[in-house]
Amino acid sequence: MLRLIALRIAMAVPVMLVVATIVFLLLRLSPGDPALIIAGESAGPEALARIRSQMGLDQPLVVQYFTWLAAIARGDLGFSILSKVPVLSLIFDRLEPTLVLALSAILITVVIAVPLGAVAAWRHNSWIDRAVMMLSVVGFSVPAFVIGYILILLLSVKADLFPVQGYVSPFEDPLAALRHLALPSLTLALVFMALISRVTRSSLLEVLGEDFVRTARAKGNVERRVLWRHALPNAAVPIITVIGLGIALLISGVVVTESVFNLPGVGRLTIDAILARDYPVVQGLMLFFALIYVGVNLLIDIAYVIVDPRIRY
Template sequence: MPILILRRILAAVPVVLIVITIVFALLRLTPGDPATVIAGDMASPETVSHIRTELGLDRPLYVQYGAWVADVVRGRLGNSIQSKKPVADLIAARLEPTFVLAFAAITLTVLIAVPLGALAAWYRGRWIDKFVLALSIGGFSIPAYVTGYILVLTLAIWADLFPSQGYVSPFQQPILALRHLFLPALTLSLVFVALIARVTRSSVLEILNEDFVRTARAKGASDRRILWRHALPNAAIPIVTVIGVGIAMLISGVVVTESVFNIPGIGLLTIDAILTRDYPVVQGLILFFALIFILINLLIDIVYVIVDPRIRY
């Protein structure tokens, strides 16, 4: 197993290099001069020249690329045009709200979706199965920001049960933090509850038709044992896959959710950087999200080996 995991890690290295190259090209090779866009239409040539020098755009392209790769390896992503602070520091300062929100959302999703999908497969054709199918259609049809505003209107404004905006660290005030996290986490999780529940249902249905399930039933195993001890663990690979994809999509999906609930995380930083045309910050955020996707896919490969020993061979 360690050799297989090492292979997965080594296979991710070229992907990281490709991502670094693409992110570098986004700023340098797109039409127009980034320095002119940042400076504005009314800026003087001296101002534009100063910004070009500050961004290193006046150097040859291969020199810029070498410097960019070296900076990324050292964790340096340049300085913000607006705040003059290092981009890496700006991202690091916003990590906690985003990761806490994503963790709360994926935890809520898994706790709801996996049992719901398994029960829908077991009681195929009954009301819970129809409910899961309806939830899947509704979850994919309604955008996250619409769901967020509906939850704010009903549960925060009308019912006055939860705060509608802001963030409280769970490491300082856990109870108050849970109240602040519930609505945004529920907003993020609804789409993925529909996705994961449907995949779980399909995967468990396939396993329930296998010979070993019929053998377990013939030996007198209870329905609960067949479903939770035999069917669900053997249906784990597709479920783990979609959960991993869901985690990656949650990290990127916080951009909309954080703006709705005014959570000072990576998502709100992304919107601010785009609106102010802070290209170094946008470039650093694109690289950050891309690396998160690569890391999660690497972790999924490792989990495959742990969940299903047959993959080792």
């Protein structure tokens, strides 16, 4: 197991290198001049040239690339063009709301969607099954920002149950944090729930038709135990795969949700940085998201080995 983890981490290095290269090229080749943004519209050509040479933008692309790569290797993501703050600390400052939001969304999803999907499979073709599948189609088709605004309108503005927007850290005031988190995490979780409940259902339906499920019944297991103890562990691999893929979905969801609920997280930071053409920040964020994704994949690989003894790398 330790060897698996070590090897996977080693394999992540080339992946990150490719990501870094793409990130670099993408931003350098896209239109818009950061020097112009910093200097302002009225700046003269000398001022622009000075800023360019300060930022190294007058160097050839290859030189820029390697200078940048060397800096990243030292953990130096550069400074934000706008706020002059190091990019790394900028991301860390905004990390907490995003992590809290994402984790609570995943938690809600797994706790609700897996049982929902399981019950739908178990009561295949019943009204429960149809209701769950209906809900998942809705969850799937309605965009996150629409759901967010509808929830705000109904539960915050009309019913006055939850705050409209803002963020309170759960480390300072857990109760207020819960009220502030409820709507955003639900918004974020809904698409994800639709996906997971569907996969759980279809994966379980397949497993429920297998011989060992019949064996489990023949041993005198009650239905509940057949479902949880025998069928679900065997259906876990596809479910885990989709949870992993769903986290990628979550990253884009976080950006939208944080804007709708005005949360000061990494998602908001991303949008602000892109709009301001704050190159170093955008680069740092893209690398950061990629790193998270690689990390999630590692966790999933480890989870496979734990849930299915037949999988060995």
